[in-house]
Amino acid sequence: MSSESNKKAEAPKAEMNEPGLRNVKTTNAFKIINFELFAKPNKKVMSLGTAVFLAACGYILYIRMTDEYRNVPTYNTMNDDGTITRRVKTSKWD
Known part of the structure; x- marks a missing residue:
């Protein structure tokens, strides 16, 4: 009788050794999505x-x-010779 009670006590331990949701019965769609x-x-x-x-x-x-990416407002301009340069924006009021 003691051997039967030991087997019953050990059975839940074996299931508890594997962490996570691998032992939970779920659908294949749930397993694929998650x-x-x-x-x-x-x-x-x-x-x-x-x-x-x-x-x-x-x-x-x-x-x-x-x-280049500081808070100085800049814009790109194309020069007469076709090169592109970056200039600092100036106010019309200055």
């Missing part, structure tokens, strides 16, 4: 995604910090 809930974590892909995200944030920060 793939990230059922996929195992992948450290290589996660680190690559983090690196790309940080690189994109760094690039945006770099662009915002350069002189």
Whole structure:
């Protein structure tokens, strides 16, 4: 009798060892739509995604910090020889 009670006690533990929603009965459509809930974590892909995200944030920060994109209003003009130059906007009142 003690062996039967041990088996019953161990059965829920075995189900609890696997984290996440993999054991929950759901439809295939739900699993496809919410793939990230059922996929195992992948450290290589996660680190690559983090690196790309940080690189994109760094690039945006770099662009915002350069002189070209400061709060100086500018516009592009085409010269007589066909070259395009950037000029600072001036007020007609100045």
